Amino acid sequence: MAAEGPAGDAPSRSKRADAQRNRETVLTAAAEVFVTDGVDAPIRRIAARAGVGMATIYRHFPTRADLVTAVYQHQIEACAEAGPDLLADAGSPLDALRRWTDLFVDFLVTKHGLADALQSDSDRFAALHAYFLDRLLPVCAQLLDAAAEAGEIRSGTQPYELMRGIGNLCIGRDDDPRYDPRRLVALLLQGLQRPPAA
Helix, strand or coil: CCCCCCCCHHHHHHHHHHHHHHHHHHHHHHHHHHHHHCCCCCHHHHHHHHCCCHHHHHHHCCCHHHHHHHHHHHHHHHHHHHHHHHHHHCCCHHHHHHHHHHHHHHHHHHCCCHHHHCCCCHHHHHHHHHHHHHHHHHHHHHHHHHHHHCCCECCCCCHHHHHHHHHHHHCCCCCCCCCCHHHHHHHHHHHHECCCCC
16 A cells, blocks of 8 residues: 555645635636726725635735735736647637737736835836746747748737737726727737738
């Protein structure tokens, strides 16, 4: 019979898995609440959305800045991991790029107010911004390169320019309900496409 390890190992592993699930649930709920209510939304609202007690949130994230930072990192990771999956599953590299930019817009909406929330912690904000660029620029580059190699878009578009352009198009969304940045992002992507052969 194989050794099962020290007594209490399974319950400990189970507790860690539960804690990780709770953390993921809180991050997802917080991201949703941040979209509708901003990063200053009451913690009790996030707890209610996640279906956990406020103590659970504070156990994982002692301060609001900790929670906001974790949500931001969680969203960066989701966006980064989606790129290769979309390339593998989408009908074409251009379709993968379109779907990824939709996720990127969702991410930008979620992070609205991040700078204000971390205003007193400029080092943390700078580190997050560097992390954002390190994780997402290569993914955007991979999608752009694949679409260019497939002849679907013009070559030469820089990932930083595209991401910065999309970010600028998302500014002002909260101030004007008539403004939908997705329409302009779609036009931006349309402008990258190669004209049909004569």
